[in-house]
Amino acid sequence: MIYGKYKNARNAAWQCLIDYNVNKLPVSVLSIAKSAGIKVVKSSKTNINYLMPKESGISVLINKQWYIVYNDNSNIQRCRFTVAHELGHIFLGHELEKRNRRMQTFKKSESFAEQEANIFASRLLAPACVIWALGLKTPNEIASVCNISHSAAEFRSERMRTLYKRNRFLTSSLERKVYRNFKMFIQSQKKIL
Ligand SMILES: [Zn+2]
Known part of the structure; x- marks a missing residue:
């Protein structure tokens, strides 16, 4: 993993949480998309088959309108x-590929972009400073509070182990902003947890 790129995706996730005023978990991806003017569509509701077999989602730009089509056969997480x-x-502004005259999607061949999009997604859905403030450690705890799959939570929990050891949270001004927005949520959760 190239650190520079890694930092970009992480910062982009923080910026996104700030820009869309996200202040509680689980993060509503639909609210973010709606505020950004991106239409989110279930693949079962489309006439055209946008998704290849085994593809779970795709972003499509049609006449300057973004659509995210996702496979709604999968579970909510x-x-x-x-x-x-x-x-x-x-x-993250990944490079677009023209599928036909009207439609543009992201280049699937670029596995680096895929990795970056995954980093973005996990930092968006499970922000480290909030997990830290709530003292969440196990994959089960992270999965249930963030409403993510067990396998995604396992990755996050492993990463969190390193971060807990390093214990350098809130060193970036972006992360401090995220933390401030979540403060009320953190306080309310601490009473329950
Ligand atoms: Zn992708």
Whole structure:
């Protein structure tokens, strides 16, 4: 992993949480998309088959309008991650490929962009400073508070282990802003947890 790029995706996730006034978990990916003017569509509701077999989501630009089409056969946690991943492609400005005259999608061949979109999605849905403030550690705790899949939570929990050890939260001004927005939520949750 190239650190510079990693930092970009992480900062982009923080900026997105700030720009769309996200202040509680689970993060509503649909509200973010709506505020950004991006239409989110279930693949079962489309006439054209946008998704290839095994593809969980795609971002399509048609006449300057962004659409995220996602496979709604998956469970809610998976769907949420897919939409967040596609938001990542859009917000990170990944390179577009022309599928036909009207339609543009992201280049699937670029696995680096895929990795970046995944980093964006996991930082968006499970922001480290909020997980830290709530003292969440196990994949189960993270999965249930963030409403993400167990496998996504396992990755996050592993990353959190490193971050807890390093114990350098809130060193970036962006992260401090995210934390401030979540402060009320953190306080309300601490009473429950
Ligand atoms: Zn992708």
